[in-house]
Amino acid sequence: MFNSLKGLVVTLVSTMHGLRAPVTRQYPSTGNLLKRHDEPTPVKDRFMGFPALTWDETVGEPYCTSCMVCIRGCPTQCMSAVMKDNPLFIEEKSTRRKIVDTFEINLNRCILCGICVEVCNFDAIVMTHEHEMSTYNRNGDRVDLSALLEIGQKHQKATDWIPPTKRVKAVTGGDTGTGPAAAEAESK
Amino acid sequence: MAQVSKTTNRNGEPIEMLLNMGPQHPSTHGVFRMVLWVDGEKIVDVEPHIGYLHRGSEKLCEGEQYNQVITLFDRMDYIANFNNEQIYCRAVEKLMGLEVSERSEYIRVILCELNRIASHMLFIATMGLDAGAMTPSMFCFRGRERIQGLFEAVSGARMMHNYFRFGGLKEDVPDDFVPQVRELLELVKADTDESDKLLSFNEIFLARLKGIAVMTAEDAIDYGLTGPCLRASGVDYDVRKAAPYSVYDRLDFDVPIGLDGDCWDRYYLRVQEIYQSIRIVEQALDQLPEGSVESSLGRRLLRPPAGEVYVRAENPRGEIGVYLISDGSDKPYRVKVRPPSFCNLSALKHMLKDCWIADCVVILGALDIVLGEVDR
Incomplete structure (x- = not known):
């Protein structure tokens, strides 16, 4: 009691x-x-949402050269890409010999592990803060190049994105070149 | 009176009653099916059916590169992701003879212990729910949510982190990590106090759990129980003390031991372990050295030398072991996991014998299995 x-x-x-x-x-x-x-509801700075491709403002083309490193590193094989000769390289506006032609990510297969971002040598792919992308079709989450670039650009604007390779240089106090000069240094 | 067996009851009459529990029963915390042979309200025998969540993780590991396997280990025991990542990374590090920097070791221990707290909080919540108490589960989920918020700030994901690397970490922790964890520990302590006060010595809760499914120390060892289930039976065995790994030998903590080996001991031991984990994290924060967390491997494709290793660690649910064989290629030849949940589950038959059907739920709950790990 x-x-x-x-x-x-x-x-x-x-x-x-x-x-x-x-x-x-x-x-x-x-x-x-x-x-x-x-x-x-806000997400944390490091939040890993769906991956997207970044856009190089200084040249006006994607960072991605379709080198397939991310595709080989992906545990679930959720991506595919096709490479083409870069028309801007022929006009000598860009330092990238090759450029992405088509790129597709099946976001239904993606497990948001971030390995693709880690292995990328060209700062071309980011884990965005996008996480509400349900659709009513089974293949509705297969996003193509234009959609990926759109999501990526939105993320770049929202977070003042700096390419990771340049971030490291800024920390070590090295020469932080901008635009084509830095891109040239990368390609060498 | 005739002998009670699988097919006859106490009066020698055949048993017609087969009770099917699961696979969608809410108390199983996943998809687990038990076929109970019952004599009235008494359980005579039980036949567990597992495999509803089988994804073939061990086989999948053979088709993935070494760094990709971390993502699979995240998904085995999906309530203690950091602990699972740590054991796999330690296996590969031992295979390659890799040195891990001090700072990464400490950060790993901090994150693993926080994950242990989160896992035990989930256990308290579901244990309360199994016994019919709704309120503590709310408090515990709030505390777990806070810890997961920290994980999100550190690794970028609330559950499937993919944060540990061979010989280091993916990136260093955020700048405000230490004050953030200290603040978190205070809140977690308050949350645990609150749910402990509300639930542990509640008369109804005691009546439901005390003296149920008693495992003697001999039985517990015979059935291969590990972790809190073994310690509740009075056996002082914790891998962190018995075979210290990482930096646990530099940290001072106690291993709580149960007296009776009943369900309530299994419950209360986990409450005590939360406080011990808080102690470990506090000390690790004090000792946290400066330095690099970067792996010495760089980003090249990993090809460990041919060989085989076995490593073990103390997960929230018990002793986990990983047996890794490498043939010198970029993918593991074989990854065998000794999952604590699966081995603890083998004692279920012994525990359920001659218990009431009503106790079935709390007995299974007190074992604290995660079906992702049982079925792999």
């Missing part, structure tokens, strides 16, 4: 504690039940 009463008191105290502002969130808005914000 006494124990039951004690249990009741413990539960009551817990209930009183629970009357503070709720810790749960109403998806997808943030805040609590009393104060609601409508932007989606």
Whole structure:
């Protein structure tokens, strides 16, 4: 009898504690039940969402050269790519001899491991913060080059993206070349 | 009175009652099916059916490069991802004779112990739910959520991290990692206190768990139990103490031991382990050295020398072992895992014998199996 009463008191105290502002969130808005914000729940800086390709603003072409390193490193074989001669290289506007022609990622197969980003030598692929990409078709998540570049550019703008190879140089205090000069240094 | 057997009841009459529990039963924490032979309310025998979550992880490992296998180990025990990554990385490091930098070792230990806390919190939550208590599960999930928020900030993923590398880590932890973890530990301690106060000595909870499925120390050793299930029976065995790996020999912590070996001991031991893990993380934070976490391997394709290794570690669920054979190519020849959940599950038949059907759920819950690891 006494124990039951004690249990009741413990539960009551817990209930009183629970009357503070709720810790749960109403998806997808943030805040609590009393104060609601409508932007989606924020993710952390390092969050690994779906991969996408980056766009080289200085030259006006993708970073990707279809070197297939990411495709060979992928544990689930979710990507495919085709290479072509770079027309801008012939016009001597770019230092990339080859450029990506088509690129497809099947996001249904992707396990968001980030290996592709790690092995890429050309800063061409990023893990974006995109994670709400459900579709109603089985093949609806097979994204092509233009869609990947669009997602990637959105991510670049949102996070002030700096190519990882240049980030390392900035830390070591080396020469942080910009644009074609740095790209030339990379290709050598 | 006739002998009770699989086919006859106490009066020698044939048993018609076969009770099918699972595979979709909510208490099984996954997809696990038990065929119970019951005599009235008493369980006479049980036939477990596993394999509903079989993905062939060990076979898949043979087709993946060494660094890609880490992603598969993440998905074996999907509640203790960091611990699984660590054991596989240690296997490859031992095979290659790789040195791991001090800083990466400490960060690994911190993350593994936090993962142990998260795993035990999930256990407390589901144990409460199995016994009919809803509220503690809310508190525990809140605490687990906080830890996973930290994991997301560190590795970029809440569950499938792919963060450990052979001889190091993927990248260094964020700048505010240490204050963040200290703040987190305070909150986690408060959360554990709260759910502990609410659940552990609750009269109904005690009545449901005390004296249920008692395993003596001899039985527990015979059935190959490891981890909290073994220690609850009073056996002082923890791989972190028995064969210290990583930097555990430099950290001071106690191994809680149970007295009776019943379900409540299995539960309460895990509550105590949370506090010990908090102690370990606090010490590791104090000792955390500066330095590099980068692997000496670089980014080239890994081809370890031919050979075989066996390593073991203490996972939240028990002792995990990895037996790795390399033939000198870029893919492992064979990866055999000794999963703690699977070996602990073998004692289920012994535990369930002559128990009530109503206790079946808490007995399975107290074993704390993860079906991703049982079936692999």
